[in-house]
Amino acid sequence: MWSFSHPSKSLIGSESRRLEGRRIVLAVTGSVAVIEAPVLARRLMRLGAEVYPVMTPKAKAMLSPEILEWATGNPAVTEITGKIENVAAFLKPPEGTPADLMLIAPATANTLAKLAHGIYDNAVTGFALAAMGAGIPVILAPAMHHQLLSSPATQRNLEALQEAGFEIVKPKVEEGKAKMADVEDIVEAAVRRLTPKTLEGFRLLVTAGPTREPLDPVRVITNRSSGRMGVALAAEALRRGAEVTLIYGPGSARPPPEARTVRVETAGEMFEVAVKELKSGGYHAFLAAAAMADYEAEQPSRSKIPTSKFRKLTVKLKATPKLVDEVKRCSPQTFLVAFKAEYKVSLRELKRRALERLKACKADLIVANDVSKPGAGFQAGEIEALIVDRRGKAVRLPRMSKEEAARRILDLVEERLKAEGRKLT
Incomplete structure (x- = not known):
């Protein structure tokens, strides 16, 4: 017998280490959404998880078990044998190393009905019952025709499953179908379930996105910010159990639905x-990640400026108010993380300017980055940055996803909050 490492294992942790060491049982049932299983498996693996596939007979008929073995590097369990795979997967030390989570995606109406009534007739239902009996969380991602989802029996089954402790990732209802939730939404549910709630009891205020300052009713002054960094910070704080208010300009990144999101348009708004929220009290930290416009038109036109009449246009601008300069005046105890974007500066100069700005606004930390770097600026998925504290100590973030950067930033924020004893009173 040859002994070698499956090539797919090289994907584990290739994007992030946030699920490092986690073992996830991915169970698939007989829905056409089974075609998403390899994509879902590899997405979890890239975040560091080891994924173990399990299939019902119908899923096996629709998707070859070899595809899931190819995707995960682990053979798919398609039936329970004398090895009692479903029990072995959740044995605790010293007998074994249990899986951390079971994810059933897609979960058909038939599977939901069986689980709601404790029926064990295939590998997936056997694993699910064993997981719940061992205290291992189980997440369900239903997929079926809308008529099946709407039926009283299915609704009763979903209620019973939630009461029993199963977590449900709601399907997308479109085209007469209750389609399985997007892969990213399912991954987010898994990540959140497996993230320790280290910020439970903390309230965070986050700003994100650009702002738009009107020149006339049609044209605006804005910048290239997508809002992705601020949205990533809000999502990460929620994963850790924090209560999050997100003040969001017109960005393109989708805000997390669990955040209390306040939509705004201009820097003034x-x-x-933000000032109103800070004065209301109770925020432990403020992460000012928004790229607020620095200037606005002194007198915006009330009507559309006709280009046929004005071949040249002179606009008088005035500076917008600096929000970070107001934070400590409104709420002195709030831990302030400022952000500063520069363009084509040396690392030494970036640190100097960051520290200068930090001192000016009395921030506790500042995150500075050079947006001129290709693929690591506005509208990019990655970032390179410096995190500087009041003593001038800098932590360098090499190029990484903005989601991973959010994790690193919040690690530092969490460490400082707890070191300073900033708990709710």
């Missing part, structure tokens, strides 16, 4: 909402 963002300033006003």
